[in-house]
Amino acid sequence: MTRQASPTRPKRWFAGTVLALCLAGCASGFKPKTIDQVPFRDRSVTQVENGIRVTTAVPDAGETRDLFGISLYRKRIQPVWIEIENMTAEDIWFLPFGVDSDYHTPMEVAALTRKSSARQQAEQHFLRNGVNLGIRPGETRSGFVFTELDQGTKAFNVDVFNDDDTWQFTFFVPVPGLATDHGNVDFKSLYADDQISHYTDAAEFIRALQQLPCCVKDSKGENFGDPLNLVIIGEPLDIYYAVIRADWDETEVVSAASGLRTAMSFLTGGKYRYSPVSSLYVFGRRQDIALQRIRENINERNHFRLWLAPMTFQGQSVWIGQISRDIGVRFTTKTITTHKIDPDVDETREFLIENLAYNQVLSRFAYVGGVGAAPIESPRGNLTGDPYFTDGLRAVMWIPAKPTDLQDIRYVDWSDPEG
């Protein structure tokens, strides 16, 4: 077998046009406001542990422009404000690497100011935010760490250490400006109380899981699509924190502006991470939560959709879901463009188990049936005509309230429904 010359890549001439527009829009003088003039710290979050107090806040796009005189969000840079009070008797070190292991340096950010007269002011302004590490006993110090942009919810750690001790604070700080998918769903009103089944016995619960629909449907409730091969059990807030911690991005609801952003991302290969996803249906409604996790560019991402199921298990909420790995974009007759998915959907399911485990947000997992096997020789098709094959199993994943180490994750053998 020989391979012919690879097809030519799409031309990127209009990427330059987009950049030129941005340059015109981004060029501005250096007129920062002081930190007290910008009320972003109204949303600050504080944690205290063993003599260390950490308070953080994340300015949104407009507040960042006010604070630094530059549209840093357009450059995919997001400042995180951190204040640390050292109430111990020893010196401590703050490690910005824990906030973002690719954090930007002050001079790098200052260099984004284009006018040279303004740049000199900017350098002084940014440098005052400090680059060093030490905080003496009794001191309170504060500054900004310049991180990669996250919209929706910003999740990060603040790591502090000294010769005797270490402190790790995990923060989830909401950032205004993104109309997220699940923001529109009122989870409490999805089901009436008498519609919810409460299971405590594993065998009964397993049977109920097996009877849940095999696959998603289209909006008319007719055609069967991607397999529902995930079950997630836990407190809703813990599940939400878990997926954010495991690097999943919330999805923006479809609007004219976000549609435009998706198109730009697809055409320029840029990383617009929050593009809306198409709707799939279970229980007669579209997904309650859609998440995505970008790999190299928008054409390489994993999609993950969840629906709240009308049941609880041992008092915790139960969600059913679908996950797919995009491996390219293809044109279909049903939608204008769609993502070609990896036909080995079990591989993607196993990836999610590992992804959650390595982010310490998985405590137990099991497998149950219900999808129906489709061997590689006779694959089934999803709603956009992509084939997939599967062993027919659903992965059941328990999300803990506290981080769980890898060695403490338990496999539960649910292969025998009576067990």
Add this chain to the structure above:
Amino acid sequence: MYEAVERSDFRERAESQSDARVQVSAAVLGREETTAVFGIDLYKQGIQPVWMEIRNSTNSLARYAVVSTDRYYFSPLEVAYKNRGGYSDEGRSEMEERFNKLAMPRYVDPGESRSGFVFTHIAAGAKGFNVDVFGSGAPSSFTFLLRVPGFVPDYANFDAASIYSAEELTAYDDEQVVDALRAMPCCSTDQSGDTAGEPVNIMLVGSGPELLKALLRSGWIETSAKEAAEQQPQFLFGRMQDAIFRYKSSAGDSLYEIRFWLAPMLYGQDRVWLGQIKHFYVLGGSLRRFDPDVDSARNFAMQKFLYGQALQSIGWLAGKAVVPAESFLERLINTPYFTDGYRLVLWLSAEPLSVANIDVKDWDLPPRWGL
């Protein structure tokens, strides 16, 4: 036509590691081997296949976690899909089948052995990765640092034993070493030795192999001999650097570079390596700019080692070669950088050590963070 995996010699150079439960062998395929095995130049697409074999000596099922080797690994059919162009229908399904069949499986039955390929992102220079295998109880975790065929690092001809004669070397004990470190030259020079270059702001204590392991484990990348020769030379102890290592941010907009010189010091079993760390950033396009804030670069490098679990001790030394930021920013002086003059001394650890076990030397207090 494809080359049979059984006939390929990467299996012979595979390195093995084991504990009581699991044995793992692994090898990284070079570009030519990759093309021979898969019939496609995967390196061109940034994909580097790692071959591995896992033997499960326990009585329970073992599971290999693919994300432990590369958290953004490529799935086998994803690699096949990327290369679908130019095949006939029959050829394409043959190729898909081959990728699927050669992929490393996740599960290994008790007493069995399974082998296959994991499709990882390409690494220039030596390849560092983990292989975690789960069964009952604590997982078995192995760290591999493997040579990639076809890559010659800039330090290939470096020989720590022959750089200095016996008379040139001075031995120090714990008491004397701090003063000796303080007395080390502040800066590199040009070739003539007359013009002062950039600061030497980091010092690493450990053997050559320990230094290499610590660098690779912390995510620093080797520089090829060819690439190193294209860099502007810096001199110390009358010679060019012994090695250059780099780290490029995942977004590609930041580049950190460390140059090392072996110092003429003996300190117990250890050697001392003087380092110069610099940061470059990219502002759109490909123009790289030097970040004049060399202290930022120094602190970043320290944290990179710390989070790479490659350190056992850290000490700060205040220095006299201070270039105040104000003077630099107001263009009152003519240096390309500014610095608080502090230098970091880092003791390397051959085995992974968590932050909780780090010993902080009771020398100078570190410079302060923030306002």
